Amino acid sequence: MLARGLSVLRCFRPGEPELQLSEIARRADMPKATAHRIISELVDEGMLERGERGLRLGVALFALGARVPRQLKLRSLAFPYAEQLHHVTRANVFIFISDASGPDAALVDAVRRVHGGGAELGTEDEAWASVQAATRIFRAFAGDQPAPFPASWGESEGDAGRVRHQGFVAVRSATGAVGIAAPVLTASNTAVGALAVTGPQGRLQAVGAVSHLRAACAAVSRALQRTPDMAPAR
Numbered sequence: 001m002l003a004r005g006l007s008v009l010r011c012f013r014p015g016e017p018e019l020q021l022s023e024i025a026r027r028a029d030m031p032k033a034t035a036h037r038i039i040s041e042l043v044d045e046g047m048l049e050r051g052e053r054g055l056r057l058g059v060a061l062f063a064l065g066a067r068v069p070r071q072l073k074l075r076s077l078a079f080p081y082a083e084q085l086h087h088v089t090r091a092n093v094f095i096f097i098s099d100a101s102g103p104d105a106a107l108v109d110a111v112r113r114v115h116g117g118g119a120e121l122g123t124e125d126e127a128w129a130s131v132q133a134a135t136r137i138f139r140a141f142a143g144d145q146p147a148p149f150p151a152s153w154g155e156s157e158g159d160a161g162r163v164r165h166q167g168f169v170a171v172r173s174a175t176g177a178v179g180i181a182a183p184v185l186t187a188s189n190t191a192v193g194a195l196a197v198t199g200p201q202g203r204l205q206a207v208g209a210v211s212h213l214r215a216a217c218a219a220v221s222r223a224l225q226r227t228p229d230m231a232p233a234r
Helices: 002-009 021-028 032-044 059-065 069-089 124-140 158-166 206-225
Strands: 048-050 055-057 092-098 105-111 169-172 177-185 191-200
Touching: 002 021, 002 032, 021 032, 032 048, 069 092, 069 105, 069 191, 069 206, 092 124, 105 124, 124 158, 124 169, 124 177, 124 191, 177 206, 191 206
Parallel strands: none
Antiparallel strands: 048 055, 092 105, 092 191, 169 177, 177 191
């Protein structure tokens, strides 16, 4: 039952705030009646919530995740460098952590551009580009056996080696938003975190941003390597 409950929670992907019962059952490969029963229990525990168009992840799940020691430690190490990176690039800067169950990127924190009297959250395209760039970093730096890029990305497995060699990934959305990510590495050269800078094409100075980004990630990596318990057990 625990495994089935986790399979339901893992059906939710970045950019998909709500899912219908039928889609959850399909992705979790279980009958709709079974999915309905498990979902009801997860809703009772606050791990899922009922939204206007389906089910969504619940606040109780967020509160539990916010207490993860590895996330808290990475944020404390990386946030000062993220602030410096924001200052020199004037871009949105995101801190990501890798999912121990796979190469997906999970957002830890962000330093965002300020426009007028408040924070400029940036476009959805910028957020998409940052997640895609960080996920590609985690796939390329996933230990000794890099995870292959999905065919839908239009890249070959050899691109993982190229990413490892150059030390960063740049992604551009269809509307021109640019996301650039670089890894935070353990001593064994596995990425447990990543920093990403994003901005509209033409406003983000990519060459300078890459230089500053790699320097920031190298500094966080050195701090990380003095904290060996940050590396997840696999």
